[in-house]
Amino acid sequence: MNFFGRTKARGPADSIKSLREHVARLDQTSSADSKRRINEEISRLLSSTKQALAGEGDADAGGDVLAQVANEVYASDILNLMVVNLGKFEFEARKDSCHIFNTLLRRQIGSRLPTVEYITNRPDIVLNTLKCYSNPDIALNSGMILKEMLRYEPLAKILLYSDDFYTFPQYIENSTFGISCDAFANMKETLTKHKPMVATYLDANYDKFFAMYTNLILSANYVTKRQSLKLLGEILLDRANYNIMTRYISAESNLKMMMNFLRDKSRNIQFEAFHVFKVFVANPNKPPQIASILRRNKDKLLIFLKEFHNDKDDEQFNDEKQFLIAQIQQM
Amino acid sequence: MSSSIPSGSSLVDPSVAYTLLEKLGTGSFGTVWKAKHNDTGKIVAIKMIDLESSDDDISEIQAEIAHLSACDSEFVTRYYGSFVRGWRLWIVMEYLAGGSCSDLLKPGVFTEGQIAIICRELLMGLLYLHEEGKIHRDIKAANILLSANGAVKLADFGVAAQLSSHKSQRHTFVGTPFWMAPEVIRQAGYDSRADIWSLGITAMEMAKGDPPLVEYHPMRVLFLIPKAKAPRLDENEGWSAEFQDFISCCLQKDPKDRATAKDLLQHKFIRSARSTSRLVELVTRYNAFRVQSPAKKSTPSKTLSKQAGGGDYGTITPGTIKSEWNFDETIRMTVRGAPVELDLTSMSDDDDEWDLAEGSGTARVKGTVRANSRATSEVSLPGLDASSQTHSVDSLPITPGSSDSEDASSTKSGTPGKSTWRQRNDRERGTVMRMDDVGDGYSTVRPVKKVDEIASSRASQEFIGTGSVRRIPDAGPSAKVTTAKSPAKPRKTLNAKGRAGQVLVEEVVLGVLDQVRGLGTRDINKAYQVSTVNHDASAVEAVNTVRKGFADLGTADPELAYRVIMDILGGIQSSETVHAQIRDMTMAAMVDRSRPGVAPHIRREGGADKPSGVELNDLRGKRPSDDLIKDRSPLADMLYLRWLDGIKLKWPGS
Numbered sequence: 001m002n003f004f005g006r007t008k009a010r011g012p013a014d015s016i017k018s019l020r021e022h023v024a025r026l027d028q029t030s031s032a033d034s035k036r037r038i039n040e041e042i043s044r045l046l047s048s049t050k051q052a053l054a055g056e057g058d059a060d061a062g063g064d065v066l067a068q069v070a071n072e073v074y075a076s077d078i079l080n081l082m083v084v085n086l087g088k089f090e091f092e093a094r095k096d097s098c099h100i101f102n103t104l105l106r107r108q109i110g111s112r113l114p115t116v117e118y119i120t121n122r123p124d125i126v127l128n129t130l131k132c133y134s135n136p137d138i139a140l141n142s143g144m145i146l147k148e149m150l151r152y153e154p155l156a157k158i159l160l161y162s163d164d165f166y167t168f169p170q171y172i173e174n175s176t177f178g179i180s181c182d183a184f185a186n187m188k189e190t191l192t193k194h195k196p197m198v199a200t201y202l203d204a205n206y207d208k209f210f211a212m213y214t215n216l217i218l219s220a221n222y223v224t225k226r227q228s229l230k231l232l233g234e235i236l237l238d239r240a241n242y243n244i245m246t247r248y249i250s251a252e253s254n255l256k257m258m259m260n261f262l263r264d265k266s267r268n269i270q271f272e273a274f275h276v277f278k279v280f281v282a283n284p285n286k287p288p289q290i291a292s293i294l295r296r297n298k299d300k301l302l303i304f305l306k307e308f309h310n311d312k313d314d315e316q317f318n319d320e321k322q323f324l325i326a327q328i329q330q331m
Numbered sequence: 332m333s334s335s336i337p338s339g340s341s342l343v344d345p346s347v348a349y350t351l352l353e354k355l356g357t358g359s360f361g362t363v364w365k366a367k368h369n370d371t372g373k374i375v376a377i378k379m380i381d382l383e384s385s386d387d388d389i390s391e392i393q394a395e396i397a398h399l400s401a402c403d404s405e406f407v408t409r410y411y412g413s414f415v416r417g418w419r420l421w422i423v424m425e426y427l428a429g430g431s432c433s434d435l436l437k438p439g440v441f442t443e444g445q446i447a448i449i450c451r452e453l454l455m456g457l458l459y460l461h462e463e464g465k466i467h468r469d470i471k472a473a474n475i476l477l478s479a480n481g482a483v484k485l486a487d488f489g490v491a492a493q494l495s496s497h498k499s500q501r502h503t504f505v506g507t508p509f510w511m512a513p514e515v516i517r518q519a520g521y522d523s524r525a526d527i528w529s530l531g532i533t534a535m536e537m538a539k540g541d542p543p544l545v546e547y548h549p550m551r552v553l554f555l556i557p558k559a560k561a562p563r564l565d566e567n568e569g570w571s572a573e574f575q576d577f578i579s580c581c582l583q584k585d586p587k588d589r590a591t592a593k594d595l596l597q598h599k600f601i602r603s604a605r606s607t608s609r610l611v612e613l614v615t616r617y618n619a620f621r622v623q624s625p626a627k628k629s630t631p632s633k634t635l636s637k638q639a640g641g642g643d644y645g646t647i648t649p650g651t652i653k654s655e656w657n658f659d660e661t662i663r664m665t666v667r668g669a670p671v672e673l674d675l676t677s678m679s680d681d682d683d684e685w686d687l688a689e690g691s692g693t694a695r696v697k698g699t700v701r702a703n704s705r706a707t708s709e710v711s712l713p714g715l716d717a718s719s720q721t722h723s724v725d726s727l728p729i730t731p732g733s734s735d736s737e738d739a740s741s742t743k744s745g746t747p748g749k750s751t752w753r754q755r756n757d758r759e760r761g762t763v764m765r766m767d768d769v770g771d772g773y774s775t776v777r778p779v780k781k782v783d784e785i786a787s788s789r790a791s792q793e794f795i796g797t798g799s800v801r802r803i804p805d806a807g808p809s810a811k812v813t814t815a816k817s818p819a820k821p822r823k824t825l826n827a828k829g830r831a832g833q834v835l836v837e838e839v840v841l842g843v844l845d846q847v848r849g850l851g852t853r854d855i856n857k858a859y860q861v862s863t864v865n866h867d868a869s870a871v872e873a874v875n876t877v878r879k880g881f882a883d884l885g886t887a888d889p890e891l892a893y894r895v896i897m898d899i900l901g902g903i904q905s906s907e908t909v910h911a912q913i914r915d916m917t918m919a920a921m922v923d924r925s926r927p928g929v930a931p932h933i934r935r936e937g938g939a940d941k942p943s944g945v946e947l948n949d950l951r952g953k954r955p956s957d958d959l960i961k962d963r964s965p966l967a968d969m970l971y972l973r974w975l976d977g978i979k980l981k982w983p984g985s
Contacts, residue, residue, distance in 0.1 A: 095401060095463070102495075140397055140400055140401070176412055176414055177393070177396070177413035177414055177415050177420055177422075178396040178397065178400060178412075178413050180415075181392075181393035181396075182393060182397070221415060222418045223382065226382075227389055267383065268383055
């Protein structure tokens with residue numbers, strides 16, 4: 001094993017080259033001992049790259065250093081290698097990988113975002129990052145990378161338009177709390193950050209999306225259910241999603257579901273459901289089947305709403321509730 | 332994270348994977364248990380959070396988990412995993428048997444030697460965090476845990492923050508009032524050096540039993556910390572020079588002057604510290620103390636709750652309040668030890684999660700159980716009984732039911748000498764507190780971030796009522812100041828003296844006192860930058876009390892205010908003793924002291940030593956061009972000059 005002599009990197013760009021070589025060797029060797037030594041070297045290289053990018057103290061990282069590293073990174077496929085091999089790295093090296101990744105993502109030349117452009121042509125990097133959620137050891141590291149990528153519309157679009165987007169529920173439902181929340185937060189980011197792009201997508205893929213989403217709302221997991229119900233309210237009430245909302249509130253089954261949630265044992269679920277239910281009632285052009293359900297339940301709804309969360313000080317909520325009562329009364 | 336508990340167990344029903352052994356604490360967030368991992372026999376602490384009682388965004392709770400799981404340091408409590416069962420979140424943490432430093436302080440203060448050891452270990456932990464770009468933001472004795480063999484660990488990352496780069500800063504108002512750095516309170520932008528301030532406060536806490544300013548209401552403390560001189564150890568109390576110097580390295584008001592964790596590890600006080608095994612005697616002492624103290628026997632240890640990150644302030648804190656205000660932006664506020672989150676200004680996108688906001692209409696309220704609903708269930712709402720539609724998934728294997736006795740017992744255990752504060756606190760905020768929260772008045776409140784929003788926001792209403800919240804950054808948060816806003820109040824018709832009294836108070840007295848307090852009356856930022864005013868906290872607070880008195884009097888009975896002021900002036904005029912004193916001073920010194928707002932331009936005019944009537948009148952002519960006194964009423968200056976004239980009459984020698 002002679003890596004140690006050879007890997008005295010002269011500059012940060014050399015570190016990236018060396019990093020690539022070592023990551024490749026990680027898979028080639030089967031000896032635990034040499035794996036460990038390669039990993040140590042990888043950790044060292046990542047750490048020194050991170051420090052080079054961070055710059056000295058408070059000084060801006062020299063644009064030069066960033067450019068050198070970035071160019072070497074684009075040439076060497078190291079972003080993808082970092083994501084794919086994240087689980088093999090040591091603890092600190094994983095964090096350093098995130099840091100390097102996210103620093104590069106933020107790189108800007110004028111109005112151009114070279115790293116974003118690079119990844120836009122490498123959609124597998126986005127999807128590989130998402131896949132890391134299946135490994136609990138690195139899920140929160142990769143989650144940070146994913147979150148940073150989702151800030152940029154082209155990358156968020158790659159994820160949303162991919163079939164892999166539909167693996168989110170699996171990560172949300174089958175992970176422990178911390179990871180589940182992180183995955184949910186990134187799904188939410190995908191669905192709320194770039195509104196017009198998302199609206200176009202939801203319009204075109206309405207059925208597919210809501211088939212998936214309804215399962216989240218009906219989850220047996222309290223956290224999943226509460227969070228997804230809340231997000232549903234946010235999505236529907238967003239102006240950009242007007243078409244999606246009108247479709248959603250025309251469906252009988254959706255109204256039924258919300259009416260049942262209004263009477264969920266959890267007050268938080270009830271309350272989130274209220275914010276979706278109100279849209280059905282407030283709709284000035286209720287489809288007949290919706291109006292019919294509401295009319296059929298008119299008396300019960302009036303009694304129910306009059307007693308609904310009366311202990312709240314929330315003025316807006318109380319106004320909305322009064323409005324709903326008035327609307328239902330007129331039916 | 333080097334968890335000895337296989338992550339595979341994470342998906343196992345936690346009630347099966349762990350055996351709960353004993354309850355360690357109770358708080359508004361839920362309970363903390365000592366538990367055994369069945370497969371490995373490892374003892375852990377499990378914090379159970381009642382998610383349904385929190386109307387917060389659940390994902391915010393995840394922030395703490397994310398911080399902990401990114402830490403791999405022997406100076407930071409370990410996080411093993413988290414599960415949701417029913418509506419309860421279980422967070423599994425390292426169990427530390429020694430207790431928190433605030434527990435360990437109960438039998439008595441620490442020696443300098445012990446403090447040095449603890450500080451060294453803390454600095455190692457902070458060095459790790461700070462190099463990771465993390466700020467703990469809630470360093471205090473209650474968040475420092477000891478293992479049975481004396482290892483020192485930082486706990487509770489409930490309000491920690493992650494900086495994205497070396498240069499980035501935070502602005503969120505967060506922490507625990509007595510321990511908060513001035514720049515955090517000012518929301519002036521701060522970084523990891525805020526933790527160093529809190530470390531200095533914590534060192535004083537360990538030396539004295541209380542943090543500095545403990546005699547003041549926490550709401551006042553928020554105002555006093557940025558205004559008053561940085562606390563120091565009393566030189567007459569026999570502290571070593573090293574310790575005193577260590578404190579002064581930590582407690583520098585300007586973060587630029589403050590040492591870093593790395594610097595401080597080289598400090599003489601720290602370098603001379605001994606091994607952590609010496610701390611075992613603190614643990615032993617506390618265990619003996621607990622045995623002796625009958626009130627304690629039912630509370631095996633409160634420390635776990637701290638370690639688990641939720642704290643057991645429910646059992647110990649009188650104020651335990653984490654209140655939330657909602658004016659136009661998110662403000663979280665807690666009192667007396669309770670971490671505070673204020674986000675008056677979302678100044679950078681790098682700022683905390685709070686900005687991510689819930690919809691404005693989404694305050695949620697406590698409920699009970701999660702349920703399972705089916706889309707297929709009936710459309711009509713039959714009789715509104717929930718039974719047909721919901722399955723409860725509740726019932727933890729162990730339902731915490733013993734909390735009452737525990738609360739009661741710890742309530743009794745007051746620490747001598749702390750009651751003053753508690754009384755104040757109880758008096759001022761009695762209705763705010765829930766009975767459960769009333770404790771011994773000493774142990775600090777832990778961050779309740781995301782937990783128990785409801786009670787907190789209700790409690791916060793009390794503060795909204797006082798109108799003082801918005802004034803935290805400028806005039807201080809206490810209701811004391813609020814009455815000064817008298818112009819907003821409807822006034823009854825006043826006679827001439829009344830009007831004069833009102834004007835005197837508003838234009839002169841309050842202005843003078845604000846100047847003394849170092850507040851540019853309107854410019855908030857300036858208020859904090861005035862570094863020339865740097866009095867002791869007690870002096871600052873005395874001035875505030877006087878100011879409040881005048882403000883109240885001016886509102887309540889302006890005529891009386893007029894008489895008081897005139898009588899003071901008259902008293903000055905007629906008292907030979909006063910003249911004898913004044914004669915001994917230069918005019919400049921006198922003016923400077925009594926009238927800082929005017930002093931600068933008098934000095935500039937050069938004739939300050941002997942201002943003749945003519946010179947002063949000249950000054951008046953120039954007044955409008957003088958920025959410093961632009962806002963001043965001519966009447967104020969006129970009255971002042973008249974006062975000077977009056978003195979001169981009795982003082983012909985000048």
